[in-house]
Amino acid sequence: MTLNDLVILLVEDNANDVILxxxxxxxAKVLNPLQVVKDGEQAIAYLKGEGKYADRAKYPLPVLLLLDLKLPRVSGFDVLEWLRKQKKLARIPVVVLTSSNQSQDVNRAYDLGANSYLVKPVEFDDLVKLLKTLGLYWIILNEKPEP
Incomplete structure (x- = not known):
C-alpha cells in the first residue's frame, strides 16, 4: 500500500476550518491525499460510492475519517451511527475533530463508535501538533483492518 492509497476523508462544513x-x-508532513465533503449527506454518499462519488479510483474508501459533529443536513452523530451499521465500512477508523468539548457530545460520539475524540485547538501551531500526532498514530503506527 502506498501513501496515495491511504486517503483521509475530512467531513467539515466550515470552509475556513478546511483551509486551516x-x-x-x-x-505536519501528513501528505496523504485528502478528500473533503461539507456535510453528512455528502459523507454518506462518498462512503457508499454513490452519485458523483461512484468512481472508486477517484474517490477511494478512506483509511481514516475526520468527522465534525455539527454539520448541515445530516449530523456527524448520524454519519457515525450509519457508518457503524454498515458491515463493509464499519471498521473505518473515525476521529471526531470538532469544536465541542461538551461531555454529552464526547460520550455520545464514543457510544456511537468513534475511535477518538479531539477538540480543534484555537492556535494554528497547536493544530499542526495535533494533526502530526494524529497522522503518526492513525496513518503510520496503527494497523489497518482488512476492507
Whole structure:
C-alpha cells in the first residue's frame, strides 16, 4: 500500500476550518491525499460510492475519517451511527475533530463508535501538533483492518 492509497476523508462544513486543516496537515508532513465533503449527506454518499462519488479510483474508501459533529443536513452523530451499521465500512477508523468539548457530545460520539475524540485547538501551531500526532498514530503506527 502506498501513501496515495491511504486517503483521509475530512467531513467539515466550515470552509475556513478546511483551509486551516489542509494547511496544518501539510505543515505536519501528513501528505496523504485528502478528500473533503461539507456535510453528512455528502459523507454518506462518498462512503457508499454513490452519485458523483461512484468512481472508486477517484474517490477511494478512506483509511481514516475526520468527522465534525455539527454539520448541515445530516449530523456527524448520524454519519457515525450509519457508518457503524454498515458491515463493509464499519471498521473505518473515525476521529471526531470538532469544536465541542461538551461531555454529552464526547460520550455520545464514543457510544456511537468513534475511535477518538479531539477538540480543534484555537492556535494554528497547536493544530499542526495535533494533526502530526494524529497522522503518526492513525496513518503510520496503527494497523489497518482488512476492507
Amino acid at each position: 486543516i489542509r494547511r496544518a496537515l501539510q505543515e
